[in-house]
Amino acid sequence: MTRLQTLKLNMSSVGTTAASTSPAAAPAQAEIEAVEIPAVAAELQTQPGPTQPGKARVRAGKWRLVGIVALALLATLAAAAAGDALNSGVLRDLAAGAAAFGAAGILAAVSIAYKRTRVATRPTAPAARKRFSTSKAILVLMMVIGVVAYFGGAGTFAGFTAQTTNANSTLGSGSLLMQNTVNANPVCESKLGESNNNVNANCTALFSFSNQEPGVYSGVSTVTIKNSGTLNASTMYLWAPYANGVLSTTINSGANVTSLSLYASGHGPAGLEGTVNSGDHLLVTYGGNSQTFVASAGAAPGATSITVNALAATATFQTGATVEDLDSNTSAANTDCYDTQLVNLGFNSTTNNPLCSGSVLFVQETTGGFNYCWWGSGAGSANGQCDAPISTNPSSVSGGVVAAGSYTVTALTGNIKSGDTLQFAQGANKVTCPASSDYYYGATSITVGACTLVSGANSGFNSTAVITDTSSLTRIGSDTTHNISKFDQTAGYANKIELTPVTANGVKTPNGTDLASNATRTFVVGVVIAPSNAAPPANAQNQLQQLKSTFGLVWHIDQ
């Protein structure tokens, strides 16, 4: 067997050729033994004597490299066998055997080299030969094993272990669901919305008041909003919808869309609610997907199709998807509220939706007996009253003569402000009296002060007499900012009204949970064609005859 160049590693670096490799020159070095490694490779050095210093360093480097690779391979095999790097049991056994065989070979080589070194080598070439320290080899081996174990090993090698597991931990989301009830109609659930995103565009219409006349009580509806979810809603909003409709034909993902079909009935708005102008941006939403199309032509209220610039659908939009005109509600001509002619009288044009502009809308909260006027003539008033017309009857009128005192009346469907003029009318007989206090929606008793005969005679009044609040109607006649058209233009999504909690009449809290889980809030919504307070003939509102205003109103809660 030829003799290999000695492989020597010192503690500070692998492959160094510093002069301190001589034991004499570096006695304090942590060198334990010099070894010679027998080799079987073809490139073994055959010169027994000292070699040239440069060649010796090259050879030493080669053999260091070979030695390190062998050690690494051996360590890898050992780590793989010990750990879970190899899934196959057979492979693990083979790896372990190879590691053991290699280790035995190295031990044998080390042993032989040790003996030969002691006999001949050390004295003859102390400067050129590099001895391999066993302790260094073991340390390098351990280091490599450690590195390999770090990256390739898994599991613990401890013999004794302890372990616990927390299984079945869960994370469940809560819910925000809204129930919307108009008067005694069936509950409308947000979760049942056809657009599949907890938005229900098909709740009961608030009212359908027909054959109305200016300055006369029309009626109101009561809306109850409940958070039927498990989470508190930090915010609750009221806003006017965009011009909108409900998709009646599914749009498949990738389809080339040139028009949007809308349901004519039964799914929310009857066709298009509002007006779409050419170039308007139409947002189609279904589930978590939405896409904006651009109208290529205008569409009139009630239309069941809107043509759009050709565009490939980026998702599938099922029937029931909502379609909203994001460019609507900018003027009286393109609001969600729109007018139609019931009868063409020649002079009752629908241009700019005059009845929408001539009808005052009011939304007053009555939750828990606390009133707050959120929208309408009187909005934000200190007593919480909207100017909401009344039309009620007294249970009786003593002696048929209207006089100061208290009257039991049918429950008010509006408000009376202290000092307002109340008119008792029985045919041509009309008597007015001032209200002695504020009276709210639902009140069944009112007190009036000294009365004045207006026309006819103060006699013959009975339970069919009609009591109205003429002051309220006068205030409504002067209000030009709370008609339906203005509601659409100034209380749309961008300017939505947050319905913060009401803690007393006319008092709302700036912060807090707007609608807690399972909580409800109640609102009275009404509309009246405003009388004109102008003097005749300027007060003529003939152009409002035989028109119908159609509109929507949105309630919304957020987490």
Next chain:
Amino acid sequence: MSSRTIKKLLLSLIVVGVLASFTARGTFAVLNGSTNHPGSSISSGSILMANSVGGGSNCYSDLTAANKNVNSSCTQLFSTGLLYPITTSSPPTPPQTTVAYADMTISSAGLPLAGGNPTSSTLPATLMVAMPNCDASNTTGAGFTGGTNPCCPGDAFGAGVLPGSVANCPTGSLDFFIQEYTSSAFTTPTSSCLYPVQASACTFQSDTLGNFFGNYHDTTHYLSLGTIAAGATRYFRIGVAEPIDASNNLQGETATLSLYWHMEQ
């Protein structure tokens, strides 16, 4: 921390900020619910009027769109000459030459749609009447003119002269009445007289034209004729006569008058 690391961190923050500026919009709420009330509506009603004289064609308030339900071009009531003082206050049965009659039909209805019947109003209304003008003039060709204003004896002659008040119209005017009838046959008057107001059927009474003109001569001073139901029709006879006690001062004078019929909610 090296300056290079600090630079990287700052650059990262800038990138995050730029991304946020492009991607963050609207609300950050994740869960929400929403409901909409579409199709809420309010509809207005209508008050329309048709007016016919002597069984003639209807004159509709909504004939001209630009006038917005006001028609000022309906048929004249009468054009009677050669009247002379009546001998009894009881209205004579027409046809008559000694008095002027106009049988009026007032309907709460508008123009027919597509050749059908007149379009009925949908709202009840109060029917009112006024006399916006009664102009006195000397009768053309009369050999003698008495010089008394037959409309309002205290006022001057001429077109457009309105009495400041009824006090301007002392005695001496023509007789005038408004009698309602139960049907278009104009045979059965209602039990009372609308003007001059009395519990029995109308009779010719002195000074009544001056009193009516003095009291009801503009659009804020109407005589109420009571309610007219949506789509209903009412029948009125307008009578004018030389009073029984007419003086010669009414000879050779002409009264040119108009009536406004007005319906109001």
